[in-house]
Amino acid sequence: VNASGTFALEYAGVDAGALEAVRRAMDAAAPGLARWGGLAEPVTVRVYPSHDALERAVGREGYGWLKAWARYDEVFLQSPRTWSLLGVRQRDLEELLLHELTHCVMYQRAAERGDWSRRRIPAWFREGMASETARQGYRWPSLEDLARFYEAQPGQDPLGAPAALYQGDSDIVYAAAHHAFGFLVRRYGEEGVRSLLAGMREGRTFPQAFERVLGLSQEAFERDFRRYVTLRGFRTGRLQPPGGGSAPP
Numbered sequence: 240v241n242a243s244g245t246f247a248l249e250y251a252g253v254d255a256g257a258l259e260a261v262r263r264a265m266d267a268a269a270p271g272l273a274r275w276g277g278l279a280e281p282v283t284v285r286v287y288p289s290h291d292a293l294e295r296a297v298g299r300e301g302y303g304w305l306k307a308w309a310r311y312d313e314v315f316l317q318s319p320r321t322w323s324l325l326g327v328r329q330r331d332l333e334e335l336l337l338h339e340l341t342h343c344v345m346y347q348r349a350a351e352r353g354d355w356s357r358r359r360i361p362a363w364f365r366e367g368m369a370s371e372t373a374r375q376g377y378r379w380p381s382l383e384d385l386a387r388f389y390e391a392q393p394g395q396d397p398l399g400a401p402a403a404l405y406q407g408d409s410d411i412v413y414a415a416a417h418h419a420f421g422f423l424v425r426r427y428g429e430e431g432v433r434s435l436l437a438g439m440r441e442g443r444t445f446p447q448a449f450e451r452v453l454g455l456s457q458e459a460f461e462r463d464f465r466r467y468v469t470l471r472g473f474r475t476g477r478l479q480p481p482g483g484g485s486a487p488p
């Protein structure tokens with residue numbers, strides 16, 4: 240038990256040396272997780288001794304950049320011992336664990352253990368919430384980069400249809416997710432996000448809870464975000480009022 244919640248740690252003997260760093264990172268996650276109500280249930284963190292072992296455990300192959308995976312009450316973690324020959328920076332580990340534990344908080348606040356994997360939450364919201372909470376924006380392309388991506392590849396939709404881009408161009412998908420979630424929080428506040436998750440836990444789908452809490456449809460929000468990016472609304476710092484600007488151009 241620490242400030243973030245209750246944890247169990249599973250690991251192979253070879254990774255015993257990494258445990259203290261993992262424990263400290265879980266402790267450091269507490270304030271970030273508290274923004275969204277914190278963990279409601281205990282989480283098991285499983286440390287895998289190699290990248291291949293992690294991929295096998297989560298059933299995903301060919302994602303060389305993947306270091307961790309989260310479920311409702313589990314985090315699968317490639318041992319930080321293996322991240323780099325030069326050793327891992329504590330800050331990187333804290334960032335990653337806060338990201339993954341934010342996923343756990345989201346699932347626990349939006350669903351129950353028995354149904355969380357069937358409750359659909361759009362990838363941009365899942366990853367944007369985790370990335371924004373862990374302050375990972377510096378890792379991803381900027382809003383200007385995203386604007387140029389939309390111009391260069393108007394047929395692609397890293398927000399609404401990220402699957403085609405995820406494996407090969409994950410950075411632009413994470414960038415779109417991160418910036419869209421930030422846009423959402425600036426417009427509707429953290430309370431809007433907490434209410435949205437609570438609305439799902441009461442049985443609504445994500446689109447239903449989104450529209451009920453925020454007063455516009457998920458599709459309208461996604462269109463607003465794309466327009467905000469392509470019109471460089473981020474340069475002026477001016478935000479459209481909630482629901483505004485959703486008519487076709």
Ligand SMILES: [Zn+2]
Pocket residue numbers: 338339342365366369
């Ligand atoms: Zn994630």
